[in-house]
Amino acid sequence: MTADSEALALERFMTARLDEAEAAAKAVLAIGEDDPRVGVHGQWNAYIEGGDDGWAIEDAAGNGGFIVGEHAFAAHIALNDPVTALRSIAADRRLLAELARCEGDPGWDSALMLAARCRATAWDTHPDYLDRWKP
Amino acid sequence: MGSVDILDPPADDIAAFITARADELEAAAKAATPGPWTSGGGPYVGAKGHGIIVQARYVEDATHITLNDPDCALGLVRFMRAIADAVSEPAPAGVLGGHDDYGRGCADGAMSATRAAALWLAEIWDSHPDFKAAWKP
Numbered sequence: 001m002t003a004d005s006e007a008l009a010l011e012r013f014m015t016a017r018l019d020e021a022e023a024a025a026k027a028v029l030a031i032g033e034d035d036p037r038v039g040v041h042g043q044w045n046a047y048i049e050g051g052d053d054g055w056a057i058e059d060a061a062g063n064g065g066f067i068v069g070e071h072a073f074a075a076h077i078a079l080n081d082p083v084t085a086l087r088s089i090a091a092d093r094r095l096l097a098e099l100a101r102c103e104g105d106p107g108w109d110s111a112l113m114l115a116a117r118c119r120a121t122a123w124d125t126h127p128d129y130l131d132r133w134k135p
Numbered sequence: 136m137g138s139v140d141i142l143d144p145p146a147d148d149i150a151a152f153i154t155a156r157a158d159e160l161e162a163a164a165k166a167a168t169p170g171p172w173t174s175g176g177g178p179y180v181g182a183k184g185h186g187i188i189v190q191a192r193y194v195e196d197a198t199h200i201t202l203n204d205p206d207c208a209l210g211l212v213r214f215m216r217a218i219a220d221a222v223s224e225p226a227p228a229g230v231l232g233g234h235d236d237y238g239r240g241c242a243d244g245a246m247s248a249t250r251a252a253a254l255w256l257a258e259i260w261d262s263h264p265d266f267k268a269a270w271k272p
Contacts (some may be wrong), residue, residue: 024202027195039193066178066191073188076167079160080203088211089261092253098248106237107244110147111221115252122210125171135217 010116010133011096017037017123022089025082026078040065044081046074148217149253150272156260157215160208170206174198218256221249 032038040059049056049067057065068074099116102108117135118122124134168182174197174245175181180189182204254272261271 009243021202024195024199028193028199031193039138039217040196056174060245066189066196068189070188072163072166073168074210076163076201077203077204079163079187080200080208082199085199085203089267091255091259095252096253105244107241107246110241110247111248112252115214115218115221115249116143119210119214120212125206 007109007113007116008098009130010113011100013123013126013128013130013133014092014096014120017126018089018092021085025085025089028082029086036061036063039063044078046071046078050114068102077117095119114131147223147259148267149250152260152263152265152270153215153219153253153269155265156257156263157212157219160215161212164205164208164212167205172201172204173204174201180263215256216260218249218253222246258259 003080027123028039029041032041040063042059043063044057044059045057046068047058048054054069055071055073056067057077059065065097068077092101095112095116099109099112102112114135117133120129120133121135123129168185168188170182172188174194175182176194178194179187179192180191180195180197180200189197189200191200205258251272254270257266257270258272260266
């Protein structure tokens, strides 16, 4: 496989994963688009519930989303809210776009290909991931 | 504030910023139960050994949370640390193409690309108080 086709295969794999994550994040943000009282919008915060349910997730406007229970789960979920996920996806797409654009540019292509391979390890248990992409 | 070449930010600053965000993400992900988390198509998220850990109101919330479980976060953390390390420690001369002008050009190009990738990454947290406006691409 040539370096170009390898880059294309990796780009397709990563794009498919990013498409999935983007669709999921956008689906959350679409909840209650016409009614801000419905769903949790914007960035999420973990907060302690007044009742016996422990921790939960709310947005900046104080809309309560759902029960999480343990603080460790709530803190992780809040740090990985849909807004932050979409920003991360945008950074990944920028990396892939520049990788395609810089083909044949000494230094840039090898560095961005290595960066893309590092990033792709996040999905290394996916059945479509190829072991030869490991950095 | 003086102007800063977006391809030449002070490496230590942006590496430290990315590393700090990676530390936060990693600490939270490692404190939570390892993935994979599962939703089973309902408004719940389950984790092995913990049963249901999230009672969401909507299936969409559960799907998003499942796709962003601790394993996924730790994958991003690995990438962030690789970029922070690479931008802090340039590859030794000759690694990418010899010690001639071409080799030096490759090394310079690789460092510019790595710095650019660091900027794209840092921009995820551009509302963080430690994010510097000069890093905005």
